[in-house]
Amino acid sequence: MVIEGLRNANPSPPAPLPEGEGGRRPGEGIARLNVSFCSRLGLRSFLCVLCVLVVSLVFCVTPQAQNTTEATKNYHTLNQGMQVSFGKQVAPIFQAKCAGCHSKTANMGGFILTDSESLLKGGSHGKAVIPGNADESRMVKMLEGSIQPRMPMGGQLEEQEITTIRLWINQGAKLDQDSLTIETLHEPEIPKIKPAANLSPEIGALAFSADGSTIAAGGYGEVVFFEASGRKVGKVTGITEVVRSVAFSRDGKYFATGAGRPGQEGEVKIWDTGPDFWTKPATRTIRAHKDCVYAIAFSPNGKVLASTSYDHMIYLWDPMTGKEIKPLKEHTDAVFDLVFSPDGKWLASGGADRTVKLWDISSGKRIYTLGSSTEGVNTIAFHPSGKWVAASGFDKTIHVWDISGSEPLEVHTVIAHEEPVLRLAYSPDGNWLVTSSWDKSVKVWNTQTMEQARVMPNQHDWVLALGFSPDGKKLVLGRYDGSLSVYETTNYTLVGELLEPAAAMRAELEK
Secondary structure, eight states: OOOOOGGGGGGOOOHHHOOGGGOOOOTTTHSSOHHHHHHHOOOHHHHHHHHHHHHHHHHHHHHOOOOOGGGGGGGGGGOSSSSIIIIIIIHHHHHHHHHTSSTTTTGGOOOSSHHHHHHHHTEEEEEEEETOTTTTTTHHHHHSSSSSSOSOTTOOHHHHHHHHHHHHHHTOOOOTTTTTTTTTTOOOOOOOOOSSSSOOOOOOOOEEESSSEEEEEEEEEEEEEEESSSEEEEEEEEEEEOOOOOEEEEEEEEEEEEEETTTEEEEEEEEEEETTTTOOOHHHHHEEOOOOOEEEEEEETTSSSEEEEEEEOOOEEETTTTOOEEEEEEOOOOEEEEEEEETTEEEEEEEESEEEEEEEEETTTTEEEOOOSSOEEEEEEEEETEEEEEEEEEETEEEEOOSSSSSSSEEEEOOOOOSSSSEEETTTTEEEEEETTTTTTTEEEEEETEEEEEOOOOOOOEEEEEEOOOTTTTEEEEESSSSSSEEEESSSOOOEEEEEHHHHHHHHHHH
16 A cells, blocks of 8 residues: 655645635635735735745644654655665654553553564554554554544654554564564663762661571662671672562571562562571572562461562562462552461462452462552551451551451551551561551551550651561661661660661752
8 A cells, every 4th residue: 555645755735624614714814815905015015924924824734743753754765665664764663652651561551562473463452553454453543543542642643653654564564674573672771870979778678587686678789687786797789779678588598689670670589598698699580570579578488489569460489499389460550568477378468459469379369359448558467366467558547357257357447647658567476566657657556456555756767667576575677768776665765776877968968
């Protein structure tokens, strides 16, 4: 099929203007200049006015340019006898204006166009490209607006860009002869921006070893280890970006981290523990998620490691081999936290889809969905007895369900903070629940009555991570300003600072 708009590199003539009131086209009166007026005005003045009117009319009917990419300007060199180059003329359009929503990471509408197989396969509505028939190709219909919503959603393609894609499809939607994959397309890249000053990285994750002898605190690209006494003993580095979760297995065999690049890949690293294990590289590295890993957790017997991510997925791994056991997929949005029940039979997960889901580990099936939260769920915890599961997040409310009966029953709903809740954790004896929030407060709650028992003062920044020692005598808080503090749990008073805050440096940077 010949696309007339490509002949001689000239665009097609504009469509006739619609009829206006009284059967006259809009602007028709401009062309009907009064002869007596023209004669009085004089020929030179008349010509000047005419030029102004013509230029104004041209700008009124000519569409404005919309950020044509340099590569798509090759459109103007095409003619009906030339084969469109996918790599030089079509792929740059996709890269600049489509790949952000239709990459392996975003995958909107189930349609991916960053590899050739997925591009020609189509999405959840079927094939997007029908080689040789642009008129019936869903891609063209959505680009032109005959199927809504019109794409791209961030702004329409220019006429010559759509025409180029049309011609490519009508010519058979061929890839360049020397390319078996779409090498000219790539996943959107996130720029690396260096900080203007040296700042202590946020402490976004912490964990005690099972025997309570070691504390691990995750920052940016590293995890720092302390003895229970507070002495720093070492660190591991080489982790991809922010460490969002750390975990020791209860049997003492493994230590793991969850991290990764937002919008690109998730990373789980596993170390076989032993004396000074932090001096050695990770034993296994798992790259499976399509976004950064938000949470990891070992089963009580240490035989399963669970991970979850912004990509909506949960995976179960064998920590000994690093091999996948099974995926758990029923969340419809980012999953922010997960935790095993004390007996290891269940896994609880929660995320941006405003639900808490309970999974049977042996079968991998979801057994319950707890949907009481009105906003996204940030944090989940099982009571040590296994009877209750608590969750909280953006609705600022603590929800507690009794799961010991035939059906889960919500037994407590408490508005806990003035801002979203970041973390919560039960004390090992099950008597207390501790929460932290964007409002920079940390509160302690009686688990029987869910009444507030105390507020821990002087939190100078968000508490992103918190954890009790196995004996319950210490509570450690990690903050956004890079500080790491230890409290005793009789009166919840501060007993030591493992890492000092970077508040002074932040204040200097913000001047």
